[in-house]
Amino acid sequence: MAAMTGAGLRRGARGIAATCALLILASCGGGTFFGQTREERIANQENPATLARDARRNRTQSSVFDLFSNSDDPNTTIEVNKYLWAASLDVLSFMPVQNADPFSGIIQFGFAAPPGGGRAYQATVYVRDPALDARSLNVALRTRSGAAPRETQRAIEDAILTRARQLRIQDSRL
Incomplete structure (x- = not known):
């Protein structure tokens, strides 16, 4: 086996560098925009909410304690006031x-007449905020x-709201 000269080493290093560069460029492909209009490129882009949701789905837990960490994005997590929910x-x-969906805060009730009333x-009910406040509650009622009315x-x-405040006072006494 003949010993390589300095020129041979340089040619070999250039060949390896060129091969690595081609591999890196080839792995970056797939996102070509040739032949697409601006609207098609915009439509193909993912929005941040979709990316955050997919990241949460694909995230693997490294330990049991990670299950109890509060690592959710507050912009995508919907919180519901437990007192308004229970009072409703x-x-x-x-x-x-x-x-009933406690994550979005919506409870749908069917038709029924109140005790002592004749009209069904x-x-x-939509509880849209974690605060115990009138703005956090929205009730749509129909016959x-x-x-x-x-x-x-x-x-x-x-x-x-009155019942929610009563429940909160009861909790504070415990």
Whole structure:
């Protein structure tokens, strides 16, 4: 086996460097925009919310304690006030719950007449904030013939807020 000269080593190093550069460039492919309009390029881009959701899905937990860490992005996490949630279920307990999603804060109730009342109502409650505040609660009430009177809707919201405050006071005594 003949010993390599300095020129041979340089040629070999250049060949290896060129091969590495080609491999790096080849691995960057796939994102070509040739032949696409500006609108098509914009439509193909992913938005930050999709990227954050996919990152959370693909994230692997390194230990059991990582399950209890609060590493969620506050911009994508929806928090619901537990007192407003429980008070809504308590005040409207005469109605059947059709759908409840504690992560988005929406409770849908079916038609039912209140105790001692003759008119049946259907309600959708939206708890949209972690604060125990009137702005955090939105109640949509309707009858079989259309929208319920605004006064009735306001009375239901007030009853839910009052019950939520009572539940909070009970928790603070414990």
